[in-house]
Amino acid sequence: MLANQEVYGSVADRFNVLLSTAWEYFQRVVNVLMEVSSIYIKWPESYENITRKFMKRGGIDGVIGAIDGTHIPITTPSYMSNKYLNRKQYHSIVLQGVCDASYIFTDCFAGCPGSVHDARVYRMSPLFKQIMPNITGDYHLLGDSAYPNATNLITPYRDNGHLTRQQRHFNYLHSATRVHIEQSFGLLKGRFRILKFVNIYKTETIPNNIIACCVLHNICMQNKESDINLDELDSGRIIDEIVTEDSASYNKRDTICRQIAT
Secondary structure, three states: OOOOOOOHHHHHHHOOOOHHHHHHHHHHHHHHHHHOHHHHOOOOOOOHHHHHHHHHHHOOOOEEEEEEEEEEEEOOOOOOHHHHEOOOOOEEEEEEEEEOOOOOEEEEEEEEEOOOOHHHHHHHOHHHHHHHHHOOOOOEEEOOOOOOOEOOEEOOOOOOOOOOHHHHHHHHHHHHHHHHHHHHHHHHHHHOHHHHOEOOOOHHHHHHHHHHHHHHHHHHHHOOOOOOOHHHOOOOOOOOOOOOOOOHHHHHHHHHHHHHHO
């Protein structure tokens, strides 16, 4: 069910069980994966190895993860369907993820309707409330321009047509490093094709199915079971409008920009 675009009717017929039985067994597996999700999707205790790997990729020091959101297409909900209609005019649920340099998710948050902006999803997530306040000093995540620039979440410079050479170079390296999360989403959707379109009418059960896929993705990546060409991946990401940056974060980003240039 998770790895293919299947419906419960065909699965029940294939295994010669009732439709309700197929649903129950599938949910049992999803529930078990949710119970162990904190074991396989967990925030790193040490940042040293992660920052070293990210440094090799883009030359930006102190990076402990890349963050982004991706839209998971779903069947049109029977209740409050407009809330799930995203800017690309299809119904979806947002999956926010943070990954390390090995394409392993260190944090996942799913459930917000597709109409919710990435920055708002971020502020509603446990990541923002529980983890981000503890990320201080030289450590930070990398996010795209949909997120608020902060000392613990560095975004690219806005291209207003007047960027300096150093700033353009920073944006290039920022993108080359942050692409890890887009590729992680591509690996996730390539392996668990239910995420290409979730044909489940009980909207409230979909977030658990999404997180279950993320758990299995981490298990696969930890066992080096990746046979997908990263260059061919489509993250399915929707770029939202730019949000305002806080003044305290400018200095840190400028400092990193100068360090890269020297």
